[in-house]
Amino acid sequence: MDKKRGAGVAARSLAIMLLLVAIGLVALAVLNLQGLRLLFGSLALLLVGIAAAILLQPNFRAIYRVASATFFEARRRRFMNVILIFAVILVGLSSFFATLSPSAELNMLLDIGLGSIRLCGMLIAVFLGARLIADEVDKKTVDVILAKPVRRAEFVIGKFLGAWITVTCFLLVMGVAFFIVYQIKAPQLVAKMQAVGMALSLEETSANVLKATLLILFEMMVLTSIAITVSTFASWIFSAVFAFTTYFAGQLSSYFHHIATFNDKSVAIINPSIKMFSWVIYRLLPHFEFFDIREKLLTHDPVYWEMIGMTAGHGVLYSLVLVALACVFFSYREF
Secondary structure, three states, rough: HHHHHHHHHHHHHHHHHHHHHHHHHHHHHHHHOOOOOHHHHHHHHHHHHHHHHHHOOHHHHHHEEEEEEHHHHOOOHHHHHHHHHHHHHHHHHHHHHHOOOOHHHHHHHHHHHHHHHHHHHHHHHHHHHHHHHHHHOOOOHHHHHHHHOOHHHHHHHHHHHHHHHHHHHOOOOOHHHHHHHHHHHHHHHHHHHOOOOOOOOOOHHHHHHHHHHHHHHHHHHHHHHHHHHHHOOOHHHHHHHHHHHHHHHHHHHHHHHHOOOOOOOOOOOOOOOHHHHHHHHHHHOOOHHOOOOHHHHOOOHHHHHHHHHHHHHHHHHHHHHHHHHHHHHHHHHOO
């Protein structure tokens, strides 16, 4: 009787997870519709959240315990502290690259500083996300955790939240270090640029730096969810390699889109199968290049909060879909 009841609960959980994945995939497709992205994206996030809370009925206390334990455990990992120290040093060094042009010096400060945060955040997100569940399985501690009143889905969700909170804290440290360096150097450079007639506002540039850092945070959320999802059914090495590959492929999303939509009949150089493959890759991969707005900062183009909200919403929704898939994969994994 208990086995039948357990099988029924497992089947119900699987059906709910697949429903959430379907809702998320539809929402991701809606986010690509021009003009409707913000409204329908917000509605999709709300629907996924409500569906998860009502249908899954998760034990939030168990999720909190797993997340907090993950956070305190992750802080003690040596490689993360090494990456953090390296990032802070890079951010500090970005202020010593002086050129003859104040505009070029400001651009170098922004490019190197934000690039360092993005690079080191990527390393932390990938290696931390890939190893969290894999280490628990290898050490057999996952059996002890699941023997308590913690379901597998709650374990995965807690691991993801703990990992993302850890990545967020490290990004905040790097972001504060960069902002201190920026506030020391930028006023002098902006004043020199204004003296030669360049229309540039220090407040607007500072706000754009904040927006860029915020997008990096949501970008690392997506990358963490990719690494954790793959680690639920593969080794941590494969998970890390897959996450790195997906990350760099996601930087080329516009390239895949160009190939998929290439319709010049006079130039028949693209095989239809390649166009189909590019279309699938463009639709499935997260568009990581949209999270990088350094080019707008370097050209001093306006960065609107609406664009930040749409990109961040896309990242949150993509992460929800991946975490739901991770729960499905981990529910049927045998140890």
